[in-house]
Amino acid sequence: MTDIELRELKPFDYDLVDGWISASQAIAAHDLPELPVPISPRLRLRLVVPEKFTKYYRTVALKGGTVVGSSTLEHDLENNTHMMWLELDVHPEHRGEGIGARLLEHAEQTARQVGVRTLMAEVAYNFAPAPDRVAPGKTFAAKHGYTVGQETIHRTKDLTFNEGPELQELYDAACAKSEGYEVLTWSRTIPNELIEGYCYLKGRMVTDSPMGDLDFEKEEFSVERIRSEEKSLLDRGSIWLGAFARHKETGQAAGFTETHIMLGDEEHCYIGDTIVDPDHRGHRLGARLKVVNERQLSQWRPSMRYIHTWNADTNGYMISVNEELGYRVYCTDQELQKKL
The missing domain is CATH 3.40.630.30 (Gcn5-related N-acetyltransferase (GNAT))
Structure with a gap:
């Protein structure tokens, strides 16, 4: 994993943002092919529109200068301040290379530094249109100590x-x-x-x-x-x-x-x-x-x-x-x- 570089995703680091958008779109198209791929303007606006009551910590993973994964921590500054929501994604062509583990380690370290006691995340599986589709996030989360608090049905x-x-x-x-x-x-x-x-x-x-x-x-x-x-x-x-x-x-x-x-x-x-x-x-x-x-x-x-x-x-x-x-x-x- 020594060839993996982690960097903060800043909204006006245009090359890095372009790489993050490209990776995000590839991940969405691969993991949820029945759903629309988010368009570039929507992803860019996520980075630049301020939110007074929520703080985000965004990190990208690079390999050979290319963005291959990312993590986002979402921290509500008023309600349930003891927790953060974690979104972690790895490009499908680079899974199994330790990138997710590096991003997760960094995210958990950031959460501890902020004083958060609970990390929340979500993984999708058991797809009706494709019952045999693999959901690697489910296995990855369990391996790293994440337990199921509740199951929700997406209709x-x-x-x-x-x-x-x-x-x-x-x-x-x-x-x-x-x-x-x-x-x-x-x-x-x-x-x-x-x-x-x-x-x-x-x-x-x-x-x-x-x-x-x-x-x-x-x-x-x-x-x-x-x-x-x-x-x-x-x-x-x-x-x-x-x-x-x-x-x-x-x-x-x-x-x-x-x-x-x-x-x-x-x-x-x-x-x-x-x-x-x-x-x-x-x-x-x-x-x-x-x-x-x-x-x-x-x-x-x-x-x-x-x-x-x-x-x-x-x-x-x-x-x-x-x-x-x-x-x-x-x-x-x-x-x-x-x-x-």
Whole structure:
């Protein structure tokens, strides 16, 4: 491994950034061929758009002057500051050469220096389109002491078949069950009248959603933070759509779902968080919110074909809602952690 050089990835080191982009695209095309390869502008914007409440530590591995791998540590500066998220990738033509081990050693050392006690990571395996596809990250993580805290199921829906009598019947039934609620939508920015409720519900995600054995603690989100993250999304060229449920009689925030459309991607989009407050469950709000947001998506991007979502494998209610709406399994993701 003496011929492997590790360097910090700086946004204006153009040759290094070009190498990182090339490697990242090759890795995505090899490991997840059914999904779109991220375009160069989107990757560049990840490096240059500032985030006030999150700090990133990015490292690239070079061999013979060529970028052959990278690691990114993501550190939330307000919530769950005891942990970092780790993304580690090695070019498929250079796996088995010790590059991943070098990057991981460096990342864990950085995390310890910052004072972090837990590293989190994610690996995909068990692909429905290709059951025999090898998932080397799963073996690599286990070898280096990462344990499974929870498994989540990645599902996709083909929006080509989105409108039909079955979906309308489901939506009508959900509306009848939740007639005491109004559903409002947003695009790009959350209306001022909804943002306090959004912050409240966002803070409940890690306490109300299944988290398995993952080392999460309660979170809180301020209006300032959400507005800052909203601006970062816009500056990266992303479009943020959402549907928000509010109780008519009390005005209480009852739930929301959100979708992200990434820069340059006209076929695939991704659901972020979906939550219904425990005090307002049992009214089919989850199904109603998702249908409303999908219909809003079709107005913004009529050519959009696939929408992606993730649920813990123990979240039976949301899984049943997604299955009803036509989502089908793409793969399983292991949520991993290692106590440092």
